[in-house]
Amino acid sequence: DTGVSQDPRHKITKRGQNVTFRCDPISEHNRLYWYRQTLGQGPEFLTYFQNEAQLEKSRLLSDRFSAERPKGSFSTLEIQRTEQGDSAMYLCASSGGAGDIQYFGAGTRLSVL
């Protein structure tokens, strides 16, 4: 088991471009979470999946954000028409069930120029 992996580790893009991040959870985990962390802050919840179903979305997740988890395995987070305010670290975590420990990936750092 290699833990939660995220790709890419860093992404630099120009304002208005679309970006997509990928997260591969720990293989036996059925829950997958996305968080956003800005400088000097703790992570903030964006959305979570149980298997392939997206069960909850934060109000932080504007219409420009979309997340998928096809087949209940890996997940993608897409940001359309990026804005400078989207610059942040995007963290993925997975867990085996409610109340279980969430294991985090190393994150994808997005810089929007």
Added chain:
Amino acid sequence: AQTVTQSQPEMSVQEAETVTLSCTYDTSESDYYLFWYKQPPSRQMILVIRQEAYKQQNATENRFSVNFQKAAKSFSLKISDSQLGDAAMYFCACGAGSYQLTFGKGTKLSVIP
């Protein structure tokens, strides 16, 4: 909804000494979990310790222990025999309901040789 407050933006401790990081939280849930996560510079977040709210006994993991005061909604982390590798950002988090985590803003711990 949960709120988590960490009132100490920065702390320092001499190597081999003991330090306590403070955290207070608020939740309307009766069943919830509390966590301390460690985030070393440019590295992924890892779990330090987990406390189930229904358990009165304070959790302990080697040099790390918590003081869980449920009535006061306080959840402090004590690090004994501090080591240089303990230097990191420490985040307190609360999970309930769907078990998305709500994080505090973090405490930066420095360990002085």
